[in-house]
Amino acid sequence: MTRIVGALAAFLLTSALGALAFVWSGWYDISANVQHTQPVYSVLEKTMHQSVKLRASAIDAPALDTPAMVSRGAACYVDKCVQCHGGPGMAQAEIGRSMQPLPGPLVDASAKWRPSELYWITRNGIKMSGMPAWQHRLPDADLWALVAFMQRLPALTATEFRGLAESGAAAQCAVPTSATVLRDPSIDRGRAAITQYACNACHNVPGVTGSDVNVGPPLAGIAGRGLIAGAVPNTPEQMVRWLRDPRSIDAETTMPAMQVNEQDARDIAAFLATLH
Numbered sequence: 001m002t003r004i005v006g007a008l009a010a011f012l013l014t015s016a017l018g019a020l021a022f023v024w025s026g027w028y029d030i031s032a033n034v035q036h037t038q039p040v041y042s043v044l045e046k047t048m049h050q051s052v053k054l055r056a057s058a059i060d061a062p063a064l065d066t067p068a069m070v071s072r073g074a075a076c077y078v079d080k081c082v083q084c085h086g087g088p089g090m091a092q093a094e095i096g097r098s099m100q101p102l103p104g105p106l107v108d109a110s111a112k113w114r115p116s117e118l119y120w121i122t123r124n125g126i127k128m129s130g131m132p133a134w135q136h137r138l139p140d141a142d143l144w145a146l147v148a149f150m151q152r153l154p155a156l157t158a159t160e161f162r163g164l165a166e167s168g169a170a171a172q173c174a175v176p177t178s179a180t181v182l183r184d185p186s187i188d189r190g191r192a193a194i195t196q197y198a199c200n201a202c203h204n205v206p207g208v209t210g211s212d213v214n215v216g217p218p219l220a221g222i223a224g225r226g227l228i229a230g231a232v233p234n235t236p237e238q239m240v241r242w243l244r245d246p247r248s249i250d251a252e253t254t255m256p257a258m259q260v261n262e263q264d265a266r267d268i269a270a271f272l273a274t275l276h
């Protein structure tokens, strides 16, 4: 028994030391020019598939076959997706061509994924791949419109694709069709929105993973500060105003306006108010 425990401990220790040596030595080539090996790629792909299937299983897809939905989806696709994924008769832009993993054309996506899964991927993105999350950039109706469009994609000729994209352009992707109703602010959504608006690119934020950055002041303790940016009282309303349009409060501030919508700003303000 002691021998087995000893051998196991020695094995774990050697593995841990090996992993440390691997990281510290810099052996691993992180270049986007170098492919993953096939086994590593296959494991990553399988992990992604299983993860999406599990998380999308509780989502019910609405009806996806109205022509208006498909053409709005086409407009959103041309606006937001084509630069990385290309389309029938349309190449990816430079940025999409050399990413690692490579974002492929989505003509076969509806054969590989259920509508609920395509919705989940588009809404949440794929970590460590470069596939962005669109949840904070597109209203829910547009996410489903994109799914509707992806159902049609396999059958489209290049001319039909161009036609759909042009007819849908009038529908203006991402512009809400009806007045958005604000719900009560949510701390959890606020925390998630922090990463989706790149706040953690400049600020250290407690509870949000990121590099140690100090372009902006650390946000630990922000709830207890009397003033925002030394200028206006730290109330929820002023915080929303600061987040949406910092220059309306301080014309010289270097904090950029991050196109935060009203609901997301209220959620972020609710989260910041918990940082004592």
Ligand code: HEC
Pocket: 048, 076, 077, 080, 081, 082, 083, 084, 085, 096, 099, 100, 101, 102, 103, 104, 106, 108, 109, 112, 118, 121, 122, 126, 129, 130, 131, 132, 134, 146
């Ligand atoms: C900045 C580049 C980029 C943009 C923009 C982008 N994607 Fe992606 N997408 C990726 C990458 C990278 C992957 C992962 C490819 C992989 O894992 O093999 C991916 C994967 C996907 C997948 C899974 C594909 C598959 O075959 O398994 C879907 C579906 C998808 N994207 C939909 C979209 C939609 C819809 C949009 C527009 C709203 C979009 N993407 C915009 C980069 C992008």
Ligand code: HEC
Pocket: 194, 197, 198, 199, 200, 201, 202, 203, 215, 216, 217, 219, 222, 225, 227, 228, 229, 230, 243, 250, 252, 253, 254, 255, 256, 258, 260, 268, 272
């Ligand atoms: C490009 C860098 C950058 C980004 C991105 C950024 N900020 Fe800032 N932020 C700053 C800088 C710089 C300041 C200090 C501004 C000043 O005092 O004029 C600041 C100030 C602040 C303050 C006031 C801090 C205090 O102590 O008064 C808050 C709150 C804040 N930012 C939150 C956010 C949130 C939330 C986001 C994301 C929506 C965000 N910031 C995105 C750079 C950034």
